[in-house]
Amino acid sequence: MTALQHKDVSPIAHLTPEDIEAIGRELDAIREDVLESRGQSDADYIRRLIAIQRSLELGSRAVLLISMFPPAWIAGTVGLSISKILENMEIGHNVMHGQWDWMRDPKIHSTTWEWDNASPADLWKHAHNELHHTYTNVLGKDHDLGYGLMRVDEEQPWSRAMLAQPLYNFLNMLVFEYGIAVYDLEIGKYLKGRKSKEEFSSGVKKVLRKVRRNALRDYVVHPLLSGPSAIPTLAANVTANVVRNIWTHSVIMCGHFPKGVETFTKQSIEGETRGEWYLRQMLGSANISGGPLLHIMTGNLSYQIEHHLFPDLPSNRYQEVAPKVQALFEKYGLTYVTGSMPHQVASAWAKIIRLSVPSTDQSYLRELDELEQRKPVAA
Amino acid sequence: MRRTTSSSLGGLRAALVRVAAAATTPLLPDDYLDLVAPLRRGTHRARLLAVVPETSSSATLVLRPSAGWTAHAPGQNVRLGVDVDGVRLWRSYSLTSPVRPDGSITVTVSVVPDGAVSTHLVRAAEVGDIVELEGPDGDFVLSSPLPQRALFVTAGSGITPVIGMLRASLAGLDDVVVVHSARTADDVLFGRELRAWASDGRIRLVERHTAADGRLTTDELEQLVPDLADRETWACGPNGLVDAVVGLFEDRGWSHRLHVERFRPVAAVLGEGGSVTFARTGATVDADGSRPLLVEGEDAGVLLRSGCRMGICYGCVVPLEEGAVRDVRDGAITVAAPGDGVLIQTCINAPAGPCVIDA
Numbered sequence A: 001m002t003a004l005q006h007k008d009v010s011p012i013a014h015l016t017p018e019d020i021e022a023i024g025r026e027l028d029a030i031r032e033d034v035l036e037s038r039g040q041s042d043a044d045y046i047r048r049l050i051a052i053q054r055s056l057e058l059g060s061r062a063v064l065l066i067s068m069f070p071p072a073w074i075a076g077t078v079g080l081s082i083s084k085i086l087e088n089m090e091i092g093h094n095v096m097h098g099q100w101d102w103m104r105d106p107k108i109h110s111t112t113w114e115w116d117n118a119s120p121a122d123l124w125k126h127a128h129n130e131l132h133h134t135y136t137n138v139l140g141k142d143h144d145l146g147y148g149l150m151r152v153d154e155e156q157p158w159s160r161a162m163l164a165q166p167l168y169n170f171l172n173m174l175v176f177e178y179g180i181a182v183y184d185l186e187i188g189k190y191l192k193g194r195k196s197k198e199e200f201s202s203g204v205k206k207v208l209r210k211v212r213r214n215a216l217r218d219y220v221v222h223p224l225l226s227g228p229s230a231i232p233t234l235a236a237n238v239t240a241n242v243v244r245n246i247w248t249h250s251v252i253m254c255g256h257f258p259k260g261v262e263t264f265t266k267q268s269i270e271g272e273t274r275g276e277w278y279l280r281q282m283l284g285s286a287n288i289s290g291g292p293l294l295h296i297m298t299g300n301l302s303y304q305i306e307h308h309l310f311p312d313l314p315s316n317r318y319q320e321v322a323p324k325v326q327a328l329f330e331k332y333g334l335t336y337v338t339g340s341m342p343h344q345v346a347s348a349w350a351k352i353i354r355l356s357v358p359s360t361d362q363s364y365l366r367e368l369d370e371l372e373q374r375k376p377v378a379a
Numbered sequence B: 001m002r003r004t005t006s007s008s009l010g011g012l013r014a015a016l017v018r019v020a021a022a023a024t025t026p027l028l029p030d031d032y033l034d035l036v037a038p039l040r041r042g043t044h045r046a047r048l049l050a051v052v053p054e055t056s057s058s059a060t061l062v063l064r065p066s067a068g069w070t071a072h073a074p075g076q077n078v079r080l081g082v083d084v085d086g087v088r089l090w091r092s093y094s095l096t097s098p099v100r101p102d103g104s105i106t107v108t109v110s111v112v113p114d115g116a117v118s119t120h121l122v123r124a125a126e127v128g129d130i131v132e133l134e135g136p137d138g139d140f141v142l143s144s145p146l147p148q149r150a151l152f153v154t155a156g157s158g159i160t161p162v163i164g165m166l167r168a169s170l171a172g173l174d175d176v177v178v179v180h181s182a183r184t185a186d187d188v189l190f191g192r193e194l195r196a197w198a199s200d201g202r203i204r205l206v207e208r209h210t211a212a213d214g215r216l217t218t219d220e221l222e223q224l225v226p227d228l229a230d231r232e233t234w235a236c237g238p239n240g241l242v243d244a245v246v247g248l249f250e251d252r253g254w255s256h257r258l259h260v261e262r263f264r265p266v267a268a269v270l271g272e273g274g275s276v277t278f279a280r281t282g283a284t285v286d287a288d289g290s291r292p293l294l295v296e297g298e299d300a301g302v303l304l305r306s307g308c309r310m311g312i313c314y315g316c317v318v319p320l321e322e323g324a325v326r327d328v329r330d331g332a333i334t335v336a337a338p339g340d341g342v343l344i345q346t347c348i349n350a351p352a353g354p355c356v357i358d359a
């Protein structure tokens, strides 16, 4: 099915088409179990979390009103950073995935949610839910593979500009929310003429409006409200945004870039069955291991594999399905890629650095080998 | 002088609102106020103050609406949005209270077999719960001036809007006949109150116990109320009863004196497929229920949004205005009654009966 076949050892060579469909059925059954038991306690979970996050934000912003006192600055900045991370990850990302649409609460719904991020919800939902989640790790289709800037897979062609990709990645990390917004505008698609001018410029307008509003809030209104503490409050807001950017960037790198994650060719997904789609999600994602706090702070993207298999199941349930999913990997001899946060972040960075230089092309090497062998012994 | 002060106050207020909005974007100041004052002016909610059992399968809920609630006219109804098992469901209920000085209102709910909302409200709702509240609505109310002679023909929980009218206006009504049907004497909602009024001579009450005596016919109604021709009449109950009364009044040419209220049918027709109406475009297609709404719509030339076309991206969500759909992946049925606007994914839902889509 795959670019996997380019690899020396295909990780799915041992699976028959029947196996693949059987995997699909088992995953459907896991999904079904969650749907059947989904109810009040899940609804209570997301409402409680939203209340906690909003209270934390209000509290932190209140403390920052006197941020000229260093302890207030520290407490307020830590609180605001955590609040922004929760808002983007466990709440915003998951609500916009439709994970909570089943509650039929118009205030917690994918069609009405807007988040504290430069990318407006509708642009983000298109780029993320419709493209990335549908074409996960398909080379040339899933632009999350290096965001069109970087080479994160051996199969992607190298160009000289990529020598600087560790630097781009670092800068992108610092301003990640703007990076996402630019990415969601699909500039590449527009330049290639596959996106109309009207659509593109209306997107640009939406992004600018959103950026302006968020900047006004964080860098003007709250500092001014702090009176004599204006400068420290401004610094606190900048810090919280950067902390949130670094954190979300790191978590997201862990999802698809670490070692062991597979990619796929465009042809491989033509006529893909449900089982094959599931299999692609299984092989194309990586988890982060850790405790409950890590899971909440990553928006349960620490269960990236489970999230990609079941993007619309409530995130608080990934934890309980993970052992079942992992058992399935074992049963079918597949590798469940997981590791601690530092390990996965390092692995992703290592890949970005390694691929910034052209690969030692293995097929080329093999041809050389063959040539060597054919060479007359005494030339 | 006063004008200047009040307009500059208004200006100050508007400026404060703008600052608050700028400080809370992308949320609204309201989203934070909801944390502390969910029933403040401008919201549409109510807090449950008490649950008072009526019959074995019904109860009256006493509710305190948000500040600024518009007083109702007895006979009108409200829509309650209740979270049952985490899912917000909406139902209409008649108000059974007169307008009260303390601003509280009551609705009386009877458990409907398999009725998720009614069962929840009667059996599981707890004092302090907050529900969504919309209304009041409806023109099933007493006429003004009050009629000299009034007749109320009701059955089952069809008595609920009528009890509200009687509680509010009985003092002003000289001649009232109530013909009420219920399965047994014990099933008569507000039985004690109605019988007390009857024994005080304030109303004439005719109880019909259908388990023993069968359903009331229009012939019997004419015999029971010989001066039917002279009475302003209100009828409320199951469709069978209301249809019969409407038929009788039409035949006699008395329709202008008849007021009716029907119960909203809660269960949609379930089947293998059905006609799908795309309300905005005006297209209607006959679907056999084997293909998703998205495909049916596209084939009929309706512009529908979509993304993954496999149920994961939620790029295809539109409101189901009415009818039933079936999730092609697991067979789960989603039902909407008029006004519900349940949001559904068109790419994985196929019609499971006639349905109307807002697209």
Ligand code: FES
Pocket (backbone or CB within 6 Å): B305, B306, B307, B308, B309, B310, B311, B312, B313, B314, B315, B316, B317, B345, B346, B347, B348
């Ligand atoms: S098109 Fe993606 S969920 Fe329907």
